[in-house]
Amino acid sequence: MTADASATDDENAALLRFTNVQKKFGDSFAVRDFNLEIGRGDFVAIMGPSGCGKTTTLRMLAGLEHPTAGEIRRNGEMINGLSPWLRRMPLVWQNYALFPFLTVLENVEFGLRNDKVSKIDRRRRASEWLDRLGIGDLGHRSPTTLSGGQAQRVALARALVLEPEVLLLDEPLSALDANMVVRMQTEIAQLQKALGITFVYVTHNQSEAFAMANRVVIMNQGKIEQVGEPLEVYRLPKTRFVAEFVGTNNIIDGTIVSHSPSGVVVETKLGQFVSTNPIDGTLGEASRVHIIASADLVSVSQDRPKDSKNVVTARLIGESFAGTIVILVFEAAGGQELKVQLQQRALQDLSLDPNQEFHLVFEPMDTLVIPSV
Amino acid sequence: MAKTKLDRAGGGALETGRASGSASRRAFIGVFGGPLVFWQGLFFVAPLIFMFVMTFWAVRNYQLSADFTLANWQAILAADYAWDAYLRSALGAGLAAGIATVVAFPCAYYLGLKTTPRVRILGACLIMAPFFTSFLVRTYTWRTMLGDEGVLNAMLGWLGLGPFQMINNLFGSVVGYLTLVMPLVLLLQLFSISGIDRRLIEAAHNLGCNPFQTVFRVIIPGARNGIVLAATFAFVLSFGDLISPQVLGGSNPPTLSILIVDQVRGGLQWPRASVIAVMMVVTLGVLVSLAMAFVYGGSTKRAKRA
Amino acid sequence: MRFLLRFYVAIVFVFIFAPIVVSFVFSFSENRFPTLPLTAFSTIWYEKVLAEPVFLESFRRSLIVASVTSVLSTFIGFGAAYMDYRYRFFGQKFYVAIGMIPPMIPVLILGVAMLIFLSQVGLSGGLHSVIIAHVVLCTPFAMALVRLKLSQMPDNLEAAAWNLGANEWRSMRMVVVPFCWPAILAAIFITAAISLDEFAIAWFVSGLEETLPVRVLNLVARQSSPSVNAIGSFTFTLSLTLVVLAQVVLVANQRRGEKKA
Numbered sequence: 001m002t003a004d005a006s007a008t009d010d011e012n013a014a015l016l017r018f019t020n021v022q023k024k025f026g027d028s029f030a031v032r033d034f035n036l037e038i039g040r041g042d043f044v045a046i047m048g049p050s051g052c053g054k055t056t057t058l059r060m061l062a063g064l065e066h067p068t069a070g071e072i073r074r075n076g077e078m079i080n081g082l083s084p085w086l087r088r089m090p091l092v093w094q095n096y097a098l099f100p101f102l103t104v105l106e107n108v109e110f111g112l113r114n115d116k117v118s119k120i121d122r123r124r125r126a127s128e129w130l131d132r133l134g135i136g137d138l139g140h141r142s143p144t145t146l147s148g149g150q151a152q153r154v155a156l157a158r159a160l161v162l163e164p165e166v167l168l169l170d171e172p173l174s175a176l177d178a179n180m181v182v183r184m185q186t187e188i189a190q191l192q193k194a195l196g197i198t199f200v201y202v203t204h205n206q207s208e209a210f211a212m213a214n215r216v217v218i219m220n221q222g223k224i225e226q227v228g229e230p231l232e233v234y235r236l237p238k239t240r241f242v243a244e245f246v247g248t249n250n251i252i253d254g255t256i257v258s259h260s261p262s263g264v265v266v267e268t269k270l271g272q273f274v275s276t277n278p279i280d281g282t283l284g285e286a287s288r289v290h291i292i293a294s295a296d297l298v299s300v301s302q303d304r305p306k307d308s309k310n311v312v313t314a315r316l317i318g319e320s321f322a323g324t325i326v327i328l329v330f331e332a333a334g335g336q337e338l339k340v341q342l343q344q345r346a347l348q349d350l351s352l353d354p355n356q357e358f359h360l361v362f363e364p365m366d367t368l369v370i371p372s373v
Numbered sequence: 374m375a376k377t378k379l380d381r382a383g384g385g386a387l388e389t390g391r392a393s394g395s396a397s398r399r400a401f402i403g404v405f406g407g408p409l410v411f412w413q414g415l416f417f418v419a420p421l422i423f424m425f426v427m428t429f430w431a432v433r434n435y436q437l438s439a440d441f442t443l444a445n446w447q448a449i450l451a452a453d454y455a456w457d458a459y460l461r462s463a464l465g466a467g468l469a470a471g472i473a474t475v476v477a478f479p480c481a482y483y484l485g486l487k488t489t490p491r492v493r494i495l496g497a498c499l500i501m502a503p504f505f506t507s508f509l510v511r512t513y514t515w516r517t518m519l520g521d522e523g524v525l526n527a528m529l530g531w532l533g534l535g536p537f538q539m540i541n542n543l544f545g546s547v548v549g550y551l552t553l554v555m556p557l558v559l560l561l562q563l564f565s566i567s568g569i570d571r572r573l574i575e576a577a578h579n580l581g582c583n584p585f586q587t588v589f590r591v592i593i594p595g596a597r598n599g600i601v602l603a604a605t606f607a608f609v610l611s612f613g614d615l616i617s618p619q620v621l622g623g624s625n626p627p628t629l630s631i632l633i634v635d636q637v638r639g640g641l642q643w644p645r646a647s648v649i650a651v652m653m654v655v656t657l658g659v660l661v662s663l664a665m666a667f668v669y670g671g672s673t674k675r676a677k678r679a
Numbered sequence: 680m681r682f683l684l685r686f687y688v689a690i691v692f693v694f695i696f697a698p699i700v701v702s703f704v705f706s707f708s709e710n711r712f713p714t715l716p717l718t719a720f721s722t723i724w725y726e727k728v729l730a731e732p733v734f735l736e737s738f739r740r741s742l743i744v745a746s747v748t749s750v751l752s753t754f755i756g757f758g759a760a761y762m763d764y765r766y767r768f769f770g771q772k773f774y775v776a777i778g779m780i781p782p783m784i785p786v787l788i789l790g791v792a793m794l795i796f797l798s799q800v801g802l803s804g805g806l807h808s809v810i811i812a813h814v815v816l817c818t819p820f821a822m823a824l825v826r827l828k829l830s831q832m833p834d835n836l837e838a839a840a841w842n843l844g845a846n847e848w849r850s851m852r853m854v855v856v857p858f859c860w861p862a863i864l865a866a867i868f869i870t871a872a873i874s875l876d877e878f879a880i881a882w883f884v885s886g887l888e889e890t891l892p893v894r895v896l897n898l899v900a901r902q903s904s905p906s907v908n909a910i911g912s913f914t915f916t917l918s919l920t921l922v923v924l925a926q927v928v929l930v931a932n933q934r935r936g937e938k939k940a
């Protein structure tokens with residue numbers, strides 16, 4: 001896996017650079033073959049299921065873990081073994097990790113005290129940050145009495161008061177309730193824009209990542225699966241794992257039959273599919289591939305469309321409502337499950353009876369072909 | 374969750390500071406971890422080892438001299454009075470452990486399960502109070518109370534009973550041992566009974582166990598480890614206690630603890646005192662290992678079965 | 680049924696508290712021997728104790744031993760508990776064992792072993808010998824108290840301090856010690872109380888520098904003296920004061936946290 005193409009080769013351009021980083025705990029790899037460049041002002045979200053190595057990666061940046069192989073460089077300088085207290089890369093913790101025996105204000109001053117900033121000065125700077133995050137009136141409270149959202153703001157203030165180049169965030173919103181998450185997402189994204197510093201944000205939640213980040217790193221089993229802009233990763237997953245993890249995708253196994261100017265033809269157990277999306281040039285005929293089609297780009301009709309390609313007939317076996325969105329689950333030949341995501345409103349045109357047959361249309365331009373590994 | 378633990382335990386924390394100079398890190402570990410090794414090594418482990426070495430030393434003309442002789446061992450192991458004392462100590466300690474366990478259990482049961490949390494905490498605090506009173510003074514008071522002219526015999530006399538001899542015999546010693554161990558046994562039993570999952574008890578009631586059956590089928594098995602541990606502690610404490618047999622037991626015939634004191638006081642017989650002390654340590658070591666094997670072995674077996 | 684059980688519990692508590700209460704009551708009785716009925720209220724035994732310089736001297740020694748012991752054993756216990764909490768290392772079980780085992784060995788045997796060893800290395804027969812031995816005995820209690828508190832320390836709290844620029848020494852001072860402070864205070868008071876009350880080891884190693892409980896032991900071994908009751912009541916009050924103080928500190932600490940709310 002190579003670093004993403006947008007980064008230049010100039011070493012100084014990358015604020016942070018991982019080269020072949022590996023971390024082993026005992027015999028098992030937490031992170032391996034990790035190559036990534038993070039530029040100044042980036043908002044990078046590292047995303048993946050639990051145990052994928054994303055938190056270990058973040059802890060390596062903070063100096064709480066040290067790579068067993070490879071290099072981590074900041075501004076070109078190797079920081080592999082540098083002690084955490086010398087890094088100035090404050091971390092916003094999942095459980096906030098506020099000091100319970102200090103007041104909110106004292107918590108925010110903590111880092112400045114280590115910098116030997118004068119008492120008056122650090123009090124002023126800490127108060128300014130509390131005000132800026134809208135919790136100026138909480139300064140004398142004990143952190144144990146705060147709500148989740150308030151505690152998270154204190155944690156942010158405590159980190160940002162140090163005016164760091166890089167802010168690390170480890171699932172900072174996972175303990176908040178849904179309303180608060182949306183509010184904090186907006187605030188964090190605005191904060192990052194206003195400050196112009198680099199945020200490295202670890203999460204298992206894709207909506208958080210896509211809502212805030214300008215680059216997304218998808219990890220699985222210690223390795224990077226894909227790096228890119230949120231929409232790119234969402235629309236053009238490069239691996240089966242990413243297709244399964246991000247969004248709601250239909251995945252159909254198949255074999256390439258032919259390349260033609262009108263697209264690639266893939267033979268599957270559901271019939272032939274044509275894809276007009278550009279594919280990995282190394283995929284020749286007879287290559288084993290997956291067809292990927294996002295559930296929100298598949299259309300459903302009760303009557304068989306006349307001249308459409310990529311039509312599959314399937315039986316409705318279930319539906320799940322999630323607010324304004326409905327996901328219909330179909331079963332096609334050979335037990336293949338297919339999902340279609342529709343707006344609630346679109347449903348009114350369809351009469352939905354269980355076990356009824358429908359025709360699902362996969363537009364060639366919305367149908368991806370990725371290699372099967 | 375397990376992952377976080379691994380991080381901290383598995384070396385994440387250990388590795389920090391590698392670059393900032395391992396000298397500072399070594400100093401840090403030395404300052405906080407070193408004192409225990411130094412102090413307990415020098416003043417706990419070394420004395421115990423040295424006491425064992427001392428059993429092979431000789432006493433000549435009231436002077437200790439380094440030697441390798443088995444004479445002390447032979448003298449003690451061949452002496453009937455030593456074995457009598459051994460059995461007397463074991464009997465007294467066994468009685469104390471047994472009585473304390475049986476007597477304390479209903480109390481712990483009541484405080485642990487049959488009362489409000491407020492009363493339970495008050496009870497636990499009361500039980501802890503004796504730890505902060507002088508055991509010496511308490512045994513002394515027992516002596517004045519249990520003596521022929523004491524308060525207890527006076528009260529029994531009003532009822533037309535007695536007087537009974539309650540001190541300077543095994544009864545007196547056991548009262549002393551119980552004074553020493555009762556609070557601890559009660560507290561340990563209370564902890565383990567309070568730790569039983571209440572749903573199990575409710576389930577037992579639900580399945581038709583009456584209170585007695587519940588005690589024997591759920592509570593005693595559930596608190597088994599605590600009960601065994603408490604009884605073991607009671608034995609260890611009583612076995613080594615010097616005060617009860619001396620103040621309340623009349624010190625004659627002697628227990629092992631009194632023998633030790635006699636050997637030390639009566640003319641530098643430190644090697645022989647050491648022999649007796651080593652015998653006691655070995656006895657208690659075997660007993661504690663057996664108890665631990667019972668407690669931990671039993672729980673792994675149960676876990677395997679589960 | 681429930682009544683019977685309550686009655687039974689009451690009897691057991693009577694057994695536990697009888698000697699404490701009786702000793703306290705008779706310390707104020709004029710009569711030389713504790714008999715019924717009680718004679719007139721009197722503080723004669725307290726006056727007697729206070730009039731004897733031997734007692735005051737031994738009490739002074741006990742105070743010295745207890746204060747040095749409590750500070751030393753709390754420091755050692757704290758460090759050991761922290762090592763056990765923070766690191767995973769070879770021989771850790773052994774490390775914890777030498778920290779925890781001393782109270783499981785009868786004090787009599789500890790006393791003999793200490794006497795033999797300390798006199799061999801020329802350290803026996805003084806207050807320093809008692810301090811040495813009491814630190815061995817008290818450290819485990821301090822270690823257990825602090826270890827318990829450390830196990831309640833949130834994951835990452837220390838890492839958060841490093842992350843904000845505090846090195847290990849600073850984070851120890853600014854995070855670990857403040858977090859454990861209630862346990863540290865409790866350890867200081869409780870180890871002091873244990874040391875104040877310990878007589879067996881002290882009897883073996885103190886030589887001519889009798890501490891208060893050793894003085895009492897020698898009294899009790901010889902004859903009946905109601906002074907024992909007076910001393911007992913006095914030391915009980917002192918120990919209890921220490922423990923209550925520890926409690927008050929703990930509660931005040933909690934209150935302070937709550938008041939910030």
